[in-house]
Amino acid sequence: MKGVFWSGVLPLFLWTFVSAGQPSCPIEAISTELQTPNEIPSKLTFSSDFMSPIVHSFLGTVQPSPFPKDLLIKMIKNMNFNTDLVKEVLQYEIGFLVCVAIGILYIVLMPLIGLIFACCRCCGNCGGRMQQKQTKNIHCKRRSFYLVTFLITVLILAGNICMFLSSTNTSETVNRTPTELTDILENVKSYLTNIPEQITNVTHEASVTVDKVKSNLNETGPLLGRSIQNGLKGPLDPAFNSITEIARVINSTSEGLLHVNKTLELLKPKVDVVQANLSAVRQRINNTLHSSACVNCTSLQPELDKLSLDGSLEFPDQKNLRSAVDKAINADIIGQANKGRDFFDSIPEKVKNETKLSVQMALVELERIKTQISSVTKNLPLDVLDTISTPLTDVQKSIKDISPYIERSSQISQAVGLILSCLILLVVICNFLGLLLGVTGLSPKDSPTERSGTSNCGGIFFMAGVGFSFLVSWIFMLVVLILFIVGGNSYTLVCRPWQNKELIQFIDTPGAIPNFNLSSALNLNTSLKIVNVYSDCQKNKALWTTFHLYEIYDLNSELNVSKYTTNVYQTFEEAQINIANITILTPKVKSQLNNFSSSASSMNFSNIIQQINDVSGTNLSSAAESLDILAGKQSDQSIKDQLQGQAKDLRDIQTEITSNIMPLLLELNTTIKNLSTVASQITAVVDNVLKNVAYAQDVLNYNISQIVKTESKAFIDCQVEIFQAFAHWAYQTITERVGSCGPAAAAIDRSEELLCKHLVESLNAFWLSLGWCMMFLIPSIIFSVKLAKYYRRMKYSDVYENNNFMMNPFPKVHLKPELLEKPPPPHV
Secondary structure (H helix, E strand, O other), X not given: OHHHHXXXXXXXXXXXXXXXXXXXXXXXXXXXXXXXXXXXOOOOOOOOOOOHHHHHHHHHHHOOOOOOHHHHHHHHHOOOOOHHHHHHHHHHOHHHHHHHXXXXXXXXXXXXXXXXXXXXXXXXOOOOOOEOOOOOOHHHHHHHHXXXXXXXXXXXXXXXXXXXXXXXXXXXXXXXXXXHHHHHHHHHHHHHHHHHHHHHHHHHHHHHXXXXXXXXXXXXXXXXXXXXXXXXXXXXXXXXXHHHHHHHHHHHHHHHHHHHHHHHHHHHHHHHHHHHHHHHHHHHHHHHHOOOOOOOHHHHHHHHHOOOOOOOOOOHHHHHHHHHHHHHHHOOHHHHHHHHHHHHHOHHHHHHHHOHHHHHHHHHHHHHHHHHHHOHHHHOOOHHHHHHHHHHHHHHHHHHHHHHHHHHHHHHHHHHHHHHHHHHHHHHHHHHHHHHHHHHHOOOOOOHHHOOHHHHHHHHHHHHHHHHHHHHHHHHHHHHHHHHHHHHHHHHHHHHHHHOOHHHHHHHOOOOOOOOOHHHHOOXXXXXXXXXXXXXXXXXXXXXXXXXXXXXXXXXXXOOHHHOHHHHHHHHHOOOOOOOOOOOOOHHHHHHHHHHHHHHHHOOHHHHHHHHHHHHOOOOHHHHHHHHHHHHXXXXXXXXXXXXXXXXXXXXXXXXXXXXXXXXXHHHHHHHHHHHHHHHHHHHHHHHHHHHHHHHHHHHHHHHHHHHHHHHHHHHHHHXXXXXXXXXXXXXXXXXXXXXOHHHHHHHHHHHHHHHHHXXXXXXXXXXXXHHHHXXXXXXXXXXXXXXXXXXXXXXXXXXEOOEEOOOOOOOOOOOHHHHHOOOOOOO
C-alpha cells in the first residue's frame, strides 16, 4: 500500500506548479471539500435521568470499590474458578451480597410475618378483638397515625409514579433498540464507505490539477512572455513614448513651416506690387516737390524720404529648418518606434516557440503521471474496509431477523411493568380510600360501636391494603432482587467504567482479550492503544494521527518541495529563450535629430517677427495729410492738383495694405509665434528622446538576457510556490482531514448512551422505585393496622379500666354483667 500510494501520488505533486499568469503570482486556495458521512441521529428522546442521581448514589454506596481490572484479568486467565478467586469475587461483591441477604430476608420474612399476623388476629390478638380502649388522647393518636399514614402513602405513590415512568422508558428502549443499533451500524458503514471516497476526492483533485497544469503549460508563451514584457516595459515604454512625442513635434514643425511658406507665397506678390506702386508715387511726389512752382515744398522732403514699405520678408533660416525637418521625416522615426513596439509585442510568441519542445516533454510526463494517478485507487487495499463492512451488514441483518422477538419482549416487559405498577397502585388506592372514607365518615362523638358505615369502610380498605401487601410484597422483592443484581452490576462493571474510560483501558490491558492486538488487527507496525484511539476519535482527528501513521510514513520528507525543484528548474533552463536584439534608432537618425534640434535652436524667430512688424507698421495716411496741407498753401493750381492727386494715391496704397496685406501678415505672425513655441521645446524633447533611447538601447544590448533569466526564474519560482501551496494542502488534508474518525467515536458513545443512559438507567430506576415502595410498605402495614382500629365499627365498648368501674363515655350502650364475663368471638 505504501509503495503504490507514494509512487502514484507524489509525482503528481511534483508537477502541480500552476501559473497564475500575473507578476504578483497570486496563489488560489484549494477549496475542495472532502465528503463527510451523513449521520443518522438518535430517535430516543426520553431517559430516566430524574432517578440517576439517587441510583448512582445508592450503587456508589453499595459498590464503592474501583473497577476490578486485575480481578477480571485473573478470571479470564483462570477459567477454572478456585477457592481464592471465588473469595475475591465475593469480597468485591460484598455490598451486593449484603443487599441480596436483606432482600432474601424480606422475601422469607414478609409472607411468614403475614401468616403469623393473620393467625394472631384470628385468635383475637394483634388488634383482632373488635374493642377499642378509650383514652383521653385517643383523638391525638388517631390524627398522628393519620398524618404518618398519609405521608407514607404519598411516598409510596411517588415511587409508584417513578415505576410507571421507568417501566415505560425501559419498554420503549427495548422496542427502539433494534432501530438504534441498525442506525449506529449504518453510521459506521457510512464512515467506512466515506474513507475511500475522501481518498478519491484527493486523487480527483490531483487529476484536476494535472489537467490545469497541462492547460497552463500550453500557455507558457503568453504567461512567461508577459512577464518578460513587464521586465522590459520600464525602460522601453519611455523610449517609445518619447519617440512618439518627437515625431509629433517634427510633424507639428513641418506643418508650421508649410503654413509659413503658403502664407509667404500669397503675401510676397502683393507686397511687391505695393512696393512698386509706392515707389512710383514717391517718385512723382519727389518731382512735384522739386518743381520751381511749388512753394515751400522742400520742407516735406524728410517725410518723403520715409515713404517706403519696410521689411523684406526674407527668412533664410527657414530653409535650414525645412531641410532638417524633411530629413527627420524621411528617417521615418514613427516607423522605427513601431518596429520597436512590434519587437516588444512579439516576445510572447518568441517565448512560445523557444519553449515548445520543453512544454511537449512536460505534457508527455504529465500524461504518464495522470495514468499513474488513475491506478492508485485500484491498487490501494480498500478491500479491508469491505471486510469490516460485511460483518456489520450481517449484524444488521441479524438484528432485523430478531426485531419481532425484541418487539414482543418489549410488549411483555411493558405489560409486566404495568401490572407491577398497578398492584402497588392498588395498595396506594386502598390507603387513600381508607384515609378519605375514614376521615369523612368518622364523628368523634360517636361510640366506637356506633361508627358509620363510611368510616367502617375506610378501616376495611386499610386492612385490605395490609393484606394485599403481605400477599405480594415478597414477590415484588424477588423482582427487585433479580433486577438489582443485573442492573446494579451492569452499571458498576460496565457503564460507570465505560463513562470514565476505565473499561477501554481494561480492554487495552494485555490478556484482557486473548490474542488481541489493535496494531496487528489493523496490519500496522505502530504502537496503538484503544484508549488513545478512542480519545483521538472523540476529538475527530484524522486517521493519520489516530493510527500513528507518521511512525510508518515520513510525509514531510515525501512532500519536501526542495527534492523536486531541481528537476523543475532544469526543465525550463534547457529551453534557451533567445530574444533577438534590435536597434531602436540608428546613428543616422540620431544625427538627423541633432541637426533638427540645432536648426530649430538657430532659427531667429525674433528677426522674422520684427520684419512682419515693420511691414505691418507702415502708415501712408500721415504723409497724405501733409500733402493735402501743402496743396492748400499752393497758389499754382497745377501744383496743387498734383499734390492732392499724389495724396490720394498714398491713401489708395494704404487701403491696399490694410485690406490685402495686413490679414496675411497677422496670419503669418500667428504661425511664426506658434512655430517659435514648438521650436523652443525641440531641443529638450530631442535630448529626452536620445537619453531614453540610449538607456533602452543599453538595456537591450546588455541586460535583456539577464531580464529573460530573471523573469524566467521568477516564473518558475511562482510555479514552485503554487506547488508548495498544493503540497501544504495535501499534507494538511492527509494529516488532519482524511478519515476523521469522529463518527466512530460517536457510534461508541451512542452505543453507551443506548445501553447505559436509556436501558440500564431505566432498569435501575424501575427496581429502585419498586424497592422504594417495598421499603415503605412495612411502615404502611404497621400504621394502616393502627389507624384501621380508629375507623372500624367496634362490637364491644370499653367500660372498665384496671378492674375499676369507669363511666362509659358513650352512655347509649349498657352491657349486661353476664356478657362482660363471656369473651367475644375472634375477628380478623
